[in-house]
Amino acid sequence: MTEDAWLGRNVPKLMLSDSEGMLRFLAGKASARKLRLFACGWARSSWSVPHAGRQFAVETAERYADGRATRQELLEAYDAINGGVSFPAGASAAAANVSPEYDEREAAVRAAIAALALPQQSNEREASDRRCNLLRDIFGNPFRPVTLDPAWLTWNDGCAVAIARRIYDERRFDELPILGDALEEAGCTSGDILSHCRQGGEHVRGCWVVDLVLGKA
Numbered sequence: 001m002t003e004d005a006w007l008g009r010n011v012p013k014l015m016l017s018d019s020e021g022m023l024r025f026l027a028g029k030a031s032a033r034k035l036r037l038f039a040c041g042w043a044r045s046s047w048s049v050p051h052a053g054r055q056f057a058v059e060t061a062e063r064y065a066d067g068r069a070t071r072q073e074l075l076e077a078y079d080a081i082n083g084g085v086s087f088p089a090g091a092s093a094a095a096a097n098v099s100p101e102y103d104e105r106e107a108a109v110r111a112a113i114a115a116l117a118l119p120q121q122s123n124e125r126e127a128s129d130r131r132c133n134l135l136r137d138i139f140g141n142p143f144r145p146v147t148l149d150p151a152w153l154t155w156n157d158g159c160a161v162a163i164a165r166r167i168y169d170e171r172r173f174d175e176l177p178i179l180g181d182a183l184e185e186a187g188c189t190s191g192d193i194l195s196h197c198r199q200g201g202e203h204v205r206g207c208w209v210v211d212l213v214l215g216k217a
Helices: 001-008 019-027 032-046 052-065 070-082 087-095 104-117 124-140 150-170 172-183 191-198 208-212
Strands: none
Touching: 001 019, 001 032, 001 124, 019 104, 019 124, 032 052, 032 087, 032 104, 032 124, 052 070, 052 087, 070 087, 087 104, 124 208, 150 208, 172 191, 172 208, 191 208
């Protein structure tokens, strides 16, 4: 995996949709939390209609990723949803898959791989492009890690942190441009951070900029 391939530029068309290759590249580097949240984000983006069981499974997996649910709770959520035959149910089961025989990282890797491996209801190329974009939303550009100036976080009584916390806790991802404005006013000049906040497209819990502001790995 190269930086150009990760960013989907100047590479053959096949590489533009290589979400499986991107995930394999991340498997030994990313935190278990972020890998689990990728599976959760993909499950959420795959829901066509609300379903209480699927939602409960994914919400439990998200809480587990953040250390707010126990392994037993996740196992129970997985057992409750496992066996669903439709793609949305399968994606939710994949997100909640705790794989008791594996450690936390390997279990999260397998949850993410399981989500990728499910058959698609939509065009496969379109679905794979969406998965790539989701991976970029959560992991940013691993070839060029971005750091924050601590002064940006304390500016105006921690305004940026408060906005990021609201976005994360309440899923108010439409407020990412507001976070970008706050960071810029605080002195941020990072094009990667500001453009990610202001670009369109899907954002999910685990978004790399929100995580960076909140100090989440």
